[in-house]
Amino acid sequence: MAIINYIEKHLKTFTVKPHKHYDWEIIYVTEGVGTIETADKHIIEYKKGETICIPPNLQHVNNSSLGFKNIHLTIEDWNPPIKEPLLIPSSDLSKDFCSVLKLTYRYFHQFSAEHPINLAYTNTVEAFLNTLIKQSDSANITQIIIHEIINHYTDSKFDLEKAYQLVPLSKEHIRKLFIKEHGISPSKFLFQKRLTLAKQLLSKKEDGYLRINEIAETCGFDDHAYFCRVFKKETGFTPNEFQLKLLENNKIYTPPPSKNE
Numbered sequence: 705m706a707i708i709n710y711i712e713k714h715l716k717t718f719t720v721k722p723h724k725h726y727d728w729e730i731i732y733v734t735e736g737v738g739t740i741e742t743a744d745k746h747i748i749e750y751k752k753g754e755t756i757c758i759p760p761n762l763q764h765v766n767n768s769s770l771g772f773k774n775i776h777l778t779i780e781d782w783n784p785p786i787k788e789p790l791l792i793p794s795s796d797l798s799k800d801f802c803s804v805l806k807l808t809y810r811y812f813h814q815f816s817a818e819h820p821i822n823l824a825y826t827n828t829v830e831a832f833l834n835t836l837i838k839q840s841d842s843a844n845i846t847q848i849i850i851h852e853i854i855n856h857y858t859d860s861k862f863d864l865e866k867a868y869q870l871v872p873l874s875k876e877h878i879r880k881l882f883i884k885e886h887g888i889s890p891s892k893f894l895f896q897k898r899l900t901l902a903k904q905l906l907s908k909k910e911d912g913y914l915r916i917n918e919i920a921e922t923c924g925f926d927d928h929a930y931f932c933r934v935f936k937k938e939t940g941f942t943p944n945e946f947q948l949k950l951l952e953n954n955k956i957y958t959p960p961p962s963k964n965e
Contacts, residue, residue: 706830708822711777711805711812720766727778729758730833732798734775738768746789754796755801756834759787765786773807782830784837792840793847800833813922845871845878846885853890859891860926864890897924899938906947917941 709727714720716735724742731740732755740748740756743763750756750772756850758764766772791891792798808825815822851865867890868875880889886949902923920931920943936942 705926706782706826707780707817708808708812708826709817709831711775711809713809714772714774714776716771717766718768718771721940722760722763722856725758725778726777727760728784729776729778731756731758731774732827734773734802736768736770736772738766738770738772739876740764740766740789742789748789748791750791751794753798753802755792755798755833757786757790757792757833757837759789760869763788764789772924775802775809777805777808777829779826779829780831781831784833784915786837789838790840792836793844795839797832797839798836801829801836804828804832823951835933845873846882849878849882850892850893852885853894853897857894858901858922858924860921860924861965862894862924864894869882898925899935902935902943903939903946906943908951910942916947 724743733750733752733851735752737749737751740750740758741764742748742758742859748756791962794795804825806843808822808829811821811825848870849867852870853862853864855860864877868878871878873881882893886893888896902919902925903941905919905922906916916932916951917928920926925929925931925934932942935946
């Protein structure tokens, strides 16, 4: 059974000299940025909100030119599905993990490590770590794809295949991970980014506003007819109808005078 045998905090710190632990060390960064370098030359650059897992008996040094703060602990008899140092990115789950660590720190310094409260918190910390590690694998992969899409989605020449090639996994495996993580496929995510931008541009009625074909091109659609067709399929309106409806609702649109006027 896993048990936390040590937990402390670093207040504003710039350097932690080379050291190692007999058990896994877990570091949650509460403030600042820095670098951890291990004896085998593994370099981890970290920032606030991230978690670092250091394997047993691996010497490492922690340096920060601006200073850092953290909560760090060692956990005995924990057998994670990793063997190498791991940086876990910040997420909503890791923020909750920080809250758990703060409570674990408080009670560890009130009761013995074997106290029922501390054993319960050890189980909770272990469950969080296992979940964070599992999520970080797929999250890191999907974030590479998202980063490429966000940087290039307005380019009609952007080829999603190039994003897939950045990850050393099969396209189908990446696609499945992406759907599991985000609920839609990468191609659908790309399409939604383009469609969202198109809606934003269609809602503007200003001097020099873009024409429909210009909006299509700006949003990464190189075929005006295709843009109109998929836009209506997704929204129920043609781009022109969508624009007029928005302008009417916002009282920006002035209808043409009737024949009786």
